[in-house]
Amino acid sequence: MRITHLFVPVIAATLILSACGGGDPPPPPMPGGPTQAEIDARNDSIAAAGDAEQARTEAERDAQRREQDRMNRERDEARETLEAVVQFDYDESDITTAGERLLRAKLPILRSSPTVRLRLEGHADERGSTEYNLALGSRRAESVRDFLSGFGISADRFTTTSFGEERPAVNRSDESAWAQNRRVEFVITGGQIVVSEDD
Template sequence: SSSVEKLCAFAVIVKLCPPPPPPQADQDSLQRYNDSVAAAEAERRAEAERLAAERAAEAERQRAVRAARAALEEMVFFDYDMSDIRDDAEATLRAKVDILRASPQVQVRIEGHADERGSTEYNMALGNRRAEAIRQFLVGFGLGENRFEIVSFGEGRPLQQGSTESDWARNRRGQFVITAGADAINPAN
C-alpha cells in the first residue's frame, strides 16, 4: 500500500505541475525547412513549365510538318493543251523545292493528268509531258532526278466530273504522291 500511496502522491504532484513548455523551434532549422520547401516547389514549377514548353514546341513542329506535307501534295494546274509551268504553279513548286531540300529522304511520284478532250493516246502523252515538265522544274533547282518518278493517267482519273471549262480546268493538273520518306518530312528552313 505504501507504493500505492507513493504512486497517488506522484500523480497528484504531476497533475498540479504545469505541462512542460513546448520545445522552442530552432529558427535556423525552420528557415532551412521553409527554404527547402520553396526550392522544391520552384523546381516542380520549372519542370512543369519545361514540359509545357516541350509539348508546345512538339505541337508546333507537328503543325509545321502537316503544313509541309500539304504543300508537297498541293496540285498544280495547266492551260488547255499545254505542258508549260504556269506562273501560279511556279510559286507552288518553289515551296516544294524548299521542303524537299530540307527533307532529303522524301521521294515523290508526279502524276500528270489531262481533261477529256482529245484522244486517249494524246491525253496520255500530254499527261506525261506535264509530269515531266514538273520534274524538270524541280530538278532545275538542284534536286536529284532520282527522287521523282513520273506517271501519266491522261484523262483516266478526272478530279472533277463534267464537261464545262471549269471541270476541264480542274482536270488539267499535276498531282504529287509521297512514295518514300513520309515520316521524314521537314518544314522548309
C-alpha cells in the same frame, strides 16, 4: 517568346504553394520532437519543392509540346506546299506562271528535306483521246520533274505516272472542271520533311 517561358514554372509553383495553405485540422502535438508546425512547414517545403519540380517538368513539356506543335504546323504547311496541285493549260504540258510560283515554293522544302521522295501524278481533262491523255499526263509530270531538277533537285527523287483522264479531280464537264482536272498531283512516297530553322 523564350523569356515568357522561363516565368511559367515560377508562377505555377507560387500558385501550387498558396493552394496548399488551408489544410486538415491540426493533429495533437507530439512531445519531445518537432512541433506540428515545424513538421507541417518541413512537409510543406518538401511538397513545395516537389511541386515546383513537377511544375518545371510540366512547363518544359509544355514548351516542348508547343515547339512540337509549331514544328508540326510548319511541317504541315511544308507538306501542304509540297503537295499543292499544279494546273496546266488546255492540251499543254508547259509550266504556267501560276504553276511556276507553286513549284518554286516547293524548292526550299525539297532542299531542306533531302530524304523526301515524290510521285508526280499527271492528269488530263476528258477532252482528247483516252490513250493520248495518258501521254499528255505523263508529259505534264515530266515537265514538273524537269522544272524541279533544273533547280538542282535530283531527278532520282521523283517518279512519274500518268492517270490520263481517268481520275478527274472534279467530275463535271465544264471549263472550270476541266481546268482543275488538268494537273499534276504530288504524293510523298518516302522520307521526312525537315523544316528549315528560322531564327
